[in-house]
Amino acid sequence: MKLFKNLNFGKLKGGLSKTRNKLVNSITETISGKAIIDENVLDDLEETLITSDIGIETSEKIIDATRKSLKSDKDRTSENVLNVIKSELIRNLELNNNGLTEYSNFEKYKPYVILVVGVNGAGKTTTIGKLAHNYKKAGLEVVIGSADTFRAAANEQLEIWAKRAGVEVIQREHGADPSAVAFDTLTVAKKKNADVVIIDTAGRLHTKTNLMEELKKIKRVLAKVLDYAPNDTFLVIDGNTGQNGLIQAREFSKVTELTGLIVTKLDGTAKGGIIFQITAEQKIPVRYIGVGESIDDLQTFDEKEFVNAIFG
């Protein structure tokens, strides 16, 4: 179930303009003026896809499909090629995004618990503010927990977002045990009969074993209060980081079961193609995308809309 459908196609299209410039313009350059798209052009196209962060495997699949679907010479026009690539990109995203998890079942679990993880600066806290705002708007009672007790200003930043969204935030002093905050947050949410809990965490490098252990502890504590918690663990990835985002997804999924990805800052990057590569490799669905810094700039991820927006 997609709880809020916050799709603003114009905004999405605007946000993805740099990715479009990189991906679509280079595809167009590769095929334009070619009377027939022959094997050489297909090779160049494959290279174009790879350098646009689509990933080797997916790029090969797309070019194979293009080759197969354009049987006769008269099929091999630039327009047909562009259409095949577009529909193959959508098909691949749908394949990768489906099946793994059931989308948030807010009716069944009360509170529904979401844990948000990722490296420093990925956009976790901002995204939580936006998510809280959207859930609240959808009529849900939301409590957020500030389990980033590591950064000095973390409480304050989350408090500002909570105020904007109009939801309650639970926190402890700087330096406190993050799992204690997680515990408090669930306890309050249960008492209030809240619908959704969102837990913010400190940014951690996947290479720091103790921080990764801390994540596991937070999860254990959540499960102690509510045996089904967390329902979701979302990894937030900064879309600007390109290939690095792929490594983050790999490393985080080694220590914790990720149920979804949130890719932020797609408004400022030409590397939006990375979404194809990460989902192809990790088979984790993209759930939301960030296309700006304000509270309304989080959108539900939709495979078709995403590709249509890239292609303008």
Ligand SMILES: Nc1nc2c(ncn2[C@@H]2O[C@H](COP(=O)(O)OP(=O)(O)O)[C@@H](O)[C@H]2O)c(=O)[nH]1
């Ligand atoms: N342009 C843009 N900036 C974003 C987006 N999401 C987050 N940011 C910015 O990224 C920076 C880091 O965000 P923050 O939420 O503090 O990251 P955290 O360390 O993971 O909690 C802030 O300046 C945010 O305003 C987005 O979708 N678009």
Ligand SMILES: [Mg+2]
């Ligand atoms: Mg933060």
